[in-house]
Amino acid sequence: MSDESIAAPEVLPPPEKHVGTGGAVTGAVPWIDKSGAIGGVFKGIRSLFSGMKVTVGYLMRPSTVITQQYPENRETLKLPDRFRAQLAFNHDDNGYHKCTMCRICEEACPNVSIIITGREKPAVSKKEIDSFVWRLDSCTFCNTCVIVCPFGVLRFDGTFESSVYDRRLLAYTLNDYAGPVASVLEKIEDPEARKAAMEKRDPYGAHTIIEALAERQRAKKAATHAAYAAAKAARIAKKEAAKAAAEAPAAEPAAEAKDVG
Numbered sequence: 001m002s003d004e005s006i007a008a009p010e011v012l013p014p015p016e017k018h019v020g021t022g023g024a025v026t027g028a029v030p031w032i033d034k035s036g037a038i039g040g041v042f043k044g045i046r047s048l049f050s051g052m053k054v055t056v057g058y059l060m061r062p063s064t065v066i067t068q069q070y071p072e073n074r075e076t077l078k079l080p081d082r083f084r085a086q087l088a089f090n091h092d093d094n095g096y097h098k099c100t101m102c103r104i105c106e107e108a109c110p111n112v113s114i115i116i117t118g119r120e121k122p123a124v125s126k127k128e129i130d131s132f133v134w135r136l137d138s139c140t141f142c143n144t145c146v147i148v149c150p151f152g153v154l155r156f157d158g159t160f161e162s163s164v165y166d167r168r169l170l171a172y173t174l175n176d177y178a179g180p181v182a183s184v185l186e187k188i189e190d191p192e193a194r195k196a197a198m199e200k201r202d203p204y205g206a207h208t209i210i211e212a213l214a215e216r217q218r219a220k221k222a223a224t225h226a227a228y229a230a231a232k233a234a235r236i237a238k239k240e241a242a243k244a245a246a247e248a249p250a251a252e253p254a255a256e257a258k259d260v261g
Contacts, residue, residue: 084141085160087134089174090153096182097175098151101129105145105154113139117209119178123197124188130178133206136162137170168207175201 058065070077079085091097106114115133122128146154154174164170177198179185188194 079158084156085158088157099153104148108144108148125180125184128180131173132175135171171206173201173203173206
């Protein structure tokens with residue numbers, strides 16, 4: 001193969017800037033800067049001084065710092081209406097809610113951040129909510145639960161301060177009370193009977209509910225495993241009994257033939 005058959009690499013010229021309407025540069029071809037290591041060092045120093053200029057400016061003029069008033073301005077702090085911080089229950093002026101325990105939000109949650117449990121012994125109606133647990137530690141704030149709720153029970157509020165020392169406290173009980181919905185409570189004329197149908201719930205006691213459910217699932221799994229093991233042992237015993245019964249008739253004729261001889 002001759003040297004002429006090998007094509008020399010084409011050296012591209014620097015890109016040309018095409019000035020369009022309004023002086024905008026359009027159609028510029030990307031170009032690799034080959035100014036060398038020294039040029040890179042000078043660019044890094046220039047970038048460092050640009051960043052330090054902003055920092056020194058904040059040190060010289062601390063009044064321009066945006067977050068300087070926090071946390072003293074909690075009462076006057078305004079967040080956007082669509083800001084998603086914590087999931088909350090909508091209670092009316094009497095403290096009642098409209099959750100019917102339909103579980104639509106629980107089924108729609110993509111990562112099981114909502115756990116709803118019902119009262120074992122309802123006071124008035126057939127189905128009454130016992131606890132509505134929301135796990136902040138696994139929530140992605142997708143807002144799906146708020147959208148799918150047919151009764152407008154859920155909302156995201158602006159309570160963004162949720163730092164805790166124990167991760168178990170990141171699970172909240174959103175319903176203030178365990179009991180029937182507002183429409184059922186309003187039909188009860190006796191205030192004492194209405195109060196008796198409601199049971200106060202601790203907003204930070206959700207971790208006990210989660211632990212109880214986990215223990216119940218472990219017990220159910222252990223019972224299922226024990227039942228499976230018992231059924232397997234019964235099948236093995238039945239198979240061995242059938243095998244022994246099949247081998248017994250073959251041994252008897254042999255014994256009879258020996259006696260005749």
